[in-house]
Every structure is written in C-alpha cells, then in structure tokens.
Amino acid sequence: MSNYNFIERPRYTCALGGAIATVSALPKAVPILHAPPGCASNFTWTQAGGSGLQVGGYCGGLSMPGSNVQEREVVFGGVERLEEEIRNMFDVMQGDLYVVITSCVTEVIGDDVGSVVRPLQEQGVPIFFAETGGFRGNSYQGYDLVLQSLFKDFVEKTDKKQPRSVNLWGLTPFIDVFWRGNIAEIRRLLEKLGLTVNSFFTVDDSVAKIREAGSAALNIVVSEVVGQGAAQVAEEVHGTPYLSATLPVGPTATSAFLRQVGEALNLDATLVEEVIQYETKRYYSLLEPLADGFNDIDLQRYAVIIGDTNYAVSLTRFLADDLGWLPEIVGITDILEEEQQAQITGQLRKLASGLAPEVIFHTDGSVIADAARTHWRKKQPLAGKYTNPLNPSFVIGSALDRELAKDLGAGHLSVSFPVANRAVISRGYAGYNGGLTLIEDLISTIIIGR
Numbered sequence: 001m002s003n004y005n006f007i008e009r010p011r012y013t014c015a016l017g018g019a020i021a022t023v024s025a026l027p028k029a030v031p032i033l034h035a036p037p038g039c040a041s042n043f044t045w046t047q048a049g050g051s052g053l054q055v056g057g058y059c060g061g062l063s064m065p066g067s068n069v070q071e072r073e074v075v076f077g078g079v080e081r082l083e084e085e086i087r088n089m090f091d092v093m094q095g096d097l098y099v100v101i102t103s104c105v106t107e108v109i110g111d112d113v114g115s116v117v118r119p120l121q122e123q124g125v126p127i128f129f130a131e132t133g134g135f136r137g138n139s140y141q142g143y144d145l146v147l148q149s150l151f152k153d154f155v156e157k158t159d160k161k162q163p164r165s166v167n168l169w170g171l172t173p174f175i176d177v178f179w180r181g182n183i184a185e186i187r188r189l190l191e192k193l194g195l196t197v198n199s200f201f202t203v204d205d206s207v208a209k210i211r212e213a214g215s216a217a218l219n220i221v222v223s224e225v226v227g228q229g230a231a232q233v234a235e236e237v238h239g240t241p242y243l244s245a246t247l248p249v250g251p252t253a254t255s256a257f258l259r260q261v262g263e264a265l266n267l268d269a270t271l272v273e274e275v276i277q278y279e280t281k282r283y284y285s286l287l288e289p290l291a292d293g294f295n296d297i298d299l300q301r302y303a304v305i306i307g308d309t310n311y312a313v314s315l316t317r318f319l320a321d322d323l324g325w326l327p328e329i330v331g332i333t334d335i336l337e338e339e340q341q342a343q344i345t346g347q348l349r350k351l352a353s354g355l356a357p358e359v360i361f362h363t364d365g366s367v368i369a370d371a372a373r374t375h376w377r378k379k380q381p382l383a384g385k386y387t388n389p390l391n392p393s394f395v396i397g398s399a400l401d402r403e404l405a406k407d408l409g410a411g412h413l414s415v416s417f418p419v420a421n422r423a424v425i426s427r428g429y430a431g432y433n434g435g436l437t438l439i440e441d442l443i444s445t446i447i448i449g450r
Contacts, residue, residue: 011308011333011365011398011417014134016103017043018142018172023099024060025173025201026210030095031059033066034082034113035103040064050399050418051174054425058095065089069105078111086116096207097154099146100129107133121153126207128153138335139417140226140308143172147230151237155213158238164265166190167216167240168199169230170223170247176310177419181428181437182247186222189258189431192275193267214238218265222247222257222430224343225309225334247310250318250435251280252352283432287439299443300324302390304372304404305357306331306365306397307416309340313347315396315415318435320353323442327357328390329375331368331397333416336361365397369404376408394442411445 012018016035020043023031033040044062048055055061067085069078082100089098100113117129130149132142147169168186171179180202187197187204198209198216219234219242221227231242243264248257255276262272293299303325305316312332319325330348332341345359360371372395379390395405395412399420405412414421415429415438429438 010363011400012139012175013043013046013142014104014138015136015142015145016101016132016134017046018139018175019101019130019132019146020060020064020142021047021139021172021174022143022146023101024057024064025179026057026097026099027201027203027205027207028058028096029207030089030093030098031057031064032082032086032089032098032100033064033103034078034085034100034106034111035066035069036105037066037068039103040066046418047174049420050177052177052419052422052424054174054177059093065093067106074105074109077109078106079113079116082111082113083116086120096126097210098125098127099149100127101132101146102129104133104135107131107135126154139175140172140334143175144227144229147227148233150210151213151230151234154211155234155238156211158212158215160215161217161240162196162215163217164194165196165198165216166261166265167213167219167234168197168222169219170221170227170244171310172226173201175417176308177417177422177424178415178428178430178434180426182222182430182434183428184426185428185431185434186248188433189254189275189279190220190261192279193258193261193272195261195265214240216240218243218261220245220261223310225336225340246317246347247314247430249314249429249431249438250322251283251432252321253314253317254431254435255280279432283436286436290439290443294443297447298392299446300326301392301394301411301446303327303393304329304331304395304397304401304408304410306368306395306401307333309334309336309344311416313344315429315438316348316357317351318438319396320351320355320357322435323439324353325394327355328393329360329368329372330357331360331362331365331372333363333365333368334361335363365400369401372404373407394446396442411442413441413445 067082113129130146173179183199190197221244248254316327393410395410398416399414428434
C-alpha cells in the first residue's frame with residue numbers, strides 16, 4: 001500500500017488564487033489572467049464558497065478576462081495570445097487599473113509578459129503585471145507578489161513624504177473573509193489620530209491615491225507574516241519605513257497598536273491617549289449591559305482556535321485577555337519558517353492572563369483537529385460522576401471545523417477561511433468595534449437555541 005500523505009481541509013488556494021482575489025479587490029481594477037481556462041472558474045467558486053459568498057469585484061469572478069491558453073500556446077508560446085486578449089479586452093472593458101497575472105503553465109513555458117505590458121505602460125496605460133504562478137506559494141504569497149509589483153512598477157516615485165500619510169495593508173482580500181470591515185475599522189482609528197490613510201482595497205480608496213502611495217511617511221502592515229515582502233520592496237524602492245503589528249482585536253491589542261503607530265510617527269502622545277481613552281470607555285460602556293447575563297449564565301468557555309497567523313494569534317489574545325475565556329489549543333495553518341513558529345509560540349506564552357495554550361503548526365487541518373481531540377480526551381476524568389473538565393467548550397475556526405466542534409460537544413463559529421456557512425458584507429473583528437462584534441457573534445452562537 002502506498003505511503004502518500006494527503007493534505008485535507010486546506011485553508012487557502014495557491015498563489016494565483018490569492019493574486020486574483022487581491023486584484024479583484026483593488027478599486028475599478030481589471031485582472032487579466034494569463035492562464036488555461038480552468039483557473040478562473042475554479043478560483044471563482046472557491047472564493048464564493050469560502051469567503052462568505054463574496055466573489056468577484058469590478059471585473060473579477062466570471063467576468064475576468066483571460067488568455068485561455070491551450071496546447072498550441074504551450075508548444076509555441078502564449079505571448080501573441082496575450083497581446084490579442086489585451087487588445088480585445090480594451091474594446092469591451094474599461095478600468096482604472098489593469099493587472100496581468102500569470103499562472104503555472106505560462107511561467108513554465110517562459111512567456112515574457114513584460115514585453116507585452118511595458119510598451120503599454122510607456123503609452124500611459126495604467127497597467128502592470130505580477131508573476132504569480134501557483135507554485136510560488138499560497139494565497140498570502142500571491143497577495144504579497146501583487147503588492148510587490150504594484151510598488152515596483154505602478155506607484156510613482158517621489159522624494160516628498162507627507163508626514164501624516166500612511167499606507168495600510170496585511171489583510172488578504174476574500175481570504176480574510178472579514179477584510180472589508182477589518183480595514184474600515186483600523187482606518188477609522190488611524191484617521192482619529194489625524195492621519196491620512198491609503199488602504200488600497202476599500203470603497204474609500206482610488207487608483208489615483210494608490211499612485212501616490214510612495215509619498216507616505218509610514219507603511220503599516222497589520223500582520224507579522226503577510227505582506228512583509230511588499231513592505232521591504234516599498235522601503236527599498238520608495239524609502240518608506242514600515243511597522244509590522246499583529247492584527248488588533250479588542251481594547252487591549254488595539255490600544256497597544258495605536259501607541260505603536262504613535263511612537264513610529266512621533267505623534268502627540270496626549271492625542272493618542274485621548275483617542276484610546278475615549279474608545280476604551282465607549283467599548284466598556286457598550287459591553288456593560290451584557291456583563292450580568294454573561295456571569296449569571298456562565299458564558300465562559302474553553303476554546304480551540306484554528307486559523308492563519310493573523311486570526312489565531314489575535315483571537316487567542318482577545319479571548320484570554322479581554323473576554324476571560326480559556327484557550328486550550330491554538331492551531332496555525334500557515335506555511336511558516338521555524339524561526340517564525342518560535343516567535344509566535346513565544347507571543348502566545350506571554351498572554352496577560354497568564355494562560356499558555358498548546359500551539360500546533362500544521363497546514364493540514366485534520367492533523368490539528370486530531371490533536372485537539374487527543375487533548376480533550378487527556379483532560380477527561382479517569383472515573384467518577386464529574387463531567388469533562390473542558391466543558392463547556394467552543395471551536396473558533398473555519399466551516400471545516402464544524403465536525404470537530406460536534407465531536408467535542410462544543411459551540412462553533414466560522415471566522416477564518418473557508419467560511420461557507422455565513423454571508424459576509426462589511427462585518428469585521430478588528431479594533432474596538434470588532435471586539436464587540438466578535439462577542440456578539442460568540443454569545444449569539446451559544447444562546448441561539450435557548
């Protein structure tokens with residue numbers, strides 16, 4: 001019998017899928033896919049099924065133009081086919097930005113996409129390309145590659161920096177299912193500090209503002225893993241320093257985040273503290289009416305958290321340090337270097353609550369689920385009338401983790417990709433408002449059957 005290892009329950013697509021999602025989310029952008037015919041439709045339905053029914057964009061999804069390369073192009077090259085596709089696309093689609101993204105096939109056969117795109121750039125067409133063959137990594141890498149190309153080939157170079165202007169990224173559109181709400185909340189808070197925020201992917205952004213991203217005084221990456229390559233490229237090409245921070249969820253993390261930004265930009269510390277005090281007071285004022293019910297019904301839970309680094313770390317901190325829950329297992333599904341794993345484990349062992357959950361790194365969600373089941377069994381009492389000491393419990397993960405929740409007799413909320421059992425428009429979990437939204441969703445899941 002063959003000894004192959006199969007990966008079940010993947011939490012992302014390949015690099016091309018992340019690139020498609022990223023370009024689709026840029027304002028009035030048209031992704032031009034240089035790939036075989038199956039790629040676009042596969043990613044479209046994967047995105048729709050995993051992103052809370054969010055799919056497409058201005059010209060994304062099934063409206064996405066593509067070169068539709070066949071055997072002939074594999075043998076003779078697909079550059080002419082791409083040129084033809086772009087000419088025809090200009091006749092039927094109008095965008096503020098065009099981005100050619102490549103696939104495994106067109107990169108393996110060596111198509112020189114730059115030879116097609118650069119003459120158009122010289123003519124003033126707002127276009128650039130990114131080499132995003134699926135073999136280059138997962139969705140997060142595809143996101144990063146598009147941003148790297150954007151800063152290298154599209155953003156204007158300037159020596160004039162705007163001291164109160166910042167760029168914000170680190171949340172992969174659609175793969176972070178709550179990206180719209182998360183970006184909007186972080187942007188709201190940064191603007192309260194008196195900053196002008198270029199966030200690339202919201203309804204408040206534009207291609208004209210993206211062109212000016214090189215004039216920012218600071219790039220803020222709300223991830224310590226995603227978007228780091230783009231931050232380094234922006235620093236090399238445009239001389240813009242960057243700040244990497246964990247996605248802030250709830251009052252403790254968000255207050256620390258705002259202080260980080262204030263220090264990095266040398267903002268008035270009094271203003272920063274005024275914003276923090278106002279938002280914190282508002283947070284607890286809104287939460288206060290829930291407190292008696294929370295305590296009387298005993299809504300504290302033992303928790304399993306499964307997701308990418310952004311969510312797994314941020315939600316664990318929020319549950320332990322703000323909500324008073326008891327995280328037992330943290331499963332992180334990203335592809336990470338050993339050094340990164342050690343750094344993240346260290347962060348999760350320094351929770352303000354003093355809790356130290358078991359941390360598991362694995363790209364196969366079934367391995368994490370098995371580890372959680374084993375952990376729960378070990379906590380079972382050997383004998384006697386007492387129930388499982390890890391009850392009541394709760395699983396925060398993706399739609400793929402419902403089976404685990406059922407096995408543990410736990411509640412379940414889908415937060416990380418894929419989210420197939422919720423519709424999402426502008427909901428988010430970042431910041432002060434996001435913390436309140438997360439509490440609403442968790443508690444509502446617990447009491448919905450009462």
